[in-house]
Amino acid sequence: MAIAPRDEYQEEQSQTSCGVTMPWTSEQVLALAPDASSAKNGRGLATLSKWTALGSHETFIWGECQGSGKNPYRTQINLSEPAFRCSCPSRKFPCKHGLGLFLILAEQSNQILESEPPDWVTDWIGSRSQKAEKQAQKKEQSADPIAQAKRAAARQDKVSAGIQELRLWLEDRIRQGLIAVQQDSYQVWDSIAARMVDAQAPGLARRLRDLAGIVHLGSSGHQLLLEQLGQLYLITEGYQRIESLPPEVQADLRTQIGWTMSQEEVLKEPSQTDLWLVVGQRTEVEERLKVRRTWLFGIQSNRFALLLDFAHGNQPFSEHWISGTCLEAEIVFYPSAYPLRALIKARQEAAQLTRAPLGMSVSEAIGKYGSAIAQCPWIEQMPMILSSVILVRDRDCWMLRDAEEHYLPYRSDTDNWTLLALSGGHSFTAFGEWNGKEFRLLSSWIGDELYGL
Known part of the structure; x- marks a missing residue:
């Protein structure tokens, strides 16, 4: 031994x-x-x-x-x-x-x-x-370009017909009013979602099935329902004139529809080399599919990158990422008006970062979120690093307060009292995802120690 x-x-x-x-x-x-x-x-x-x-x-x-x-x-x-x-x-x-x-x-x-x-x-x-x-x-072996073009054209026709049908269906729902929409059975939503699957638009089908869970929330769901219906209609409106839009916006529309790019295609895009810090992770389960989001932060570029990993059933994820580690890597971003999702093209050995990255105040972070939404209205989770925040409780509501006395609604998958005890009531640096309504905390730096949540 x-x-x-x-x-x-x-x-x-x-x-x-x-x-x-x-x-x-x-x-x-x-x-x-x-x-x-x-x-x-x-x-x-x-x-x-x-x-x-x-x-x-x-x-x-x-x-x-x-x-x-x-x-x-x-x-x-x-x-x-x-x-x-x-x-x-x-x-x-x-x-x-x-x-x-x-x-x-x-x-x-x-x-x-x-x-x-x-x-x-x-x-x-x-x-x-x-x-x-x-x-x-x-990756170096390219598929037959003629066969690819035929498949793409056939799907284009199906998607166009499906989106036109969805557009008419949405207009009918709005004419009837939200009260009538909320009286529709789940079967109504499942039927149009199934039609989008037939039209090879799985992204739209997912949105419609999600909406089926919102329509019965009563008056509390009116605003959310209207927002989601508006986003769906925006997709149909944009797709009708997709050829006139910038390439990055076209890519966002295709992503929302469910038009995926192969990794080989993505890796042909320009890359960015940086020292990338793993700042947080979250795993969600959709039926039997596990989806893990891993967020990286470029120390020099001061930008975020999102790695998505998938695993079916009891299968493990093929990659393992540890919060707080750094890797020198060459990263390629998926085309988008506001690129977040990325692939690692090449990487070196991991290292440890001994200090927290620089964060923003709440007002600066919300301002950046507004700018991002203006570029890509379909961002579901916006990564944010907030500096010098304190965890506070107002009645039954937990919030993060920064040095400028600005507050952000907050939620976490861990015990809030544990986090409060770790921080000792002092300020810390927080990383999480903002969905436009609340900040989900994924990790925090208390002193120079990173705690994954």
Whole structure:
């Protein structure tokens, strides 16, 4: 077992122990756990006595953990992503062995020495390299342009017919008035949504199904219903004259309709290289589809980038992002009048940012949101970093107050009293998503410590 005496290697850790310079923390590692039981079991395996071998090579670490069987479980981590592999039968990802090994790195990195990887690690390194090469080759292979043009023209005809039908349907709803609309059954909304699916406009179908849940809110839903109907009508209005609009606005309209771009097409767009900080994450479940939003913030460019990851059923996400880490990366944005969604074209090893990024006051952030909406009216979540805010409570309503005494309605998926205790009632830097009505807190910097929420 390649374990070094603590005193001998304490000062020379960066040269003799695990070669990865990223100072991972236990909180960041445990944030990757798929559930509470995995985090607890992983914590129980974060002890050297459980492992018969440990080692590292470049961005890979590995270990053998003795379980109840004859042979130890072989666990490997590629720290540049991070990516995990383990010979145990667990369907959780990462498993408790991966979490335990990662915790040893975070808490006792000088005990994992640089060494030549065994064959089972070398095979994994080679397979990942081959997979990356195949993906690169696939991206270089272009589809038949004639066949692509025919498919695009056929879909264009279906979409145009569907949008014309939706336009007439919306006009009928408005003529009847909101009271009559709210008396419609769900079947009315499901029928027009199904028609949009047939017209190959899944984005419009999703909006219509969402509206079906708003129409029965009574008078409290009038404003929201009218706003959403107005946005749908704006899409139909814009699509009728799409050829006369700027390319970026055309791209936004097609996105709202559900016209997706392949990653190969996106990667041809101009890229931007920066040091990108992972500032927050949120995962939502739509039926059996998990959708994870990961927000990056460019330290030099002072702009946000949104990474979307999808996983079906019990499948794990293919990528893992840890809040508070930085990566030097080349990023390509999807075409838009106000680009947010992006893809990573190339990246380097992760690093740690030791200070919070500069934020804005509430009034500055709302002003920037107004400018963004003017460019792209369909932004659903606007990323914001607010500086020097305090969590306050007014009756049953929690709000964020900045140094200028401006307030922002606030919500969080964590216990507000816990956040209040962490901040001690003092100001902190907050990152979250603004939807035009409330600010959903995703992470906060209290001092130089980042807390993912």
